[in-house]
Amino acid sequence: MTFIKIQNVVINISYVAVVRLDNQTVSGEKSVSVPLPTPQFLSFQWDTIAQNLYDYKWIEFTGQAAITLQDY
Structure with a gap:
């Protein structure tokens, strides 16, 4: 696993498959x-292993953070 820190956000890049430039x-x-x-846990899912436990949210970076991410 590799992590990058951009301002106050730490990203595990193992989960990043797409970047919108x-x-x-x-x-x-x-x-x-x-x-x-x-994570998108419902109360009954805590004891169940499911394939789609994650919902993806687009996080937008601007300014120096966007430049840092783009350079990476």
């Missing part, structure tokens, strides 16, 4: 986006 925020600022897995 050259995005723009609503305000027009350039950004880089990464989908990160977030």
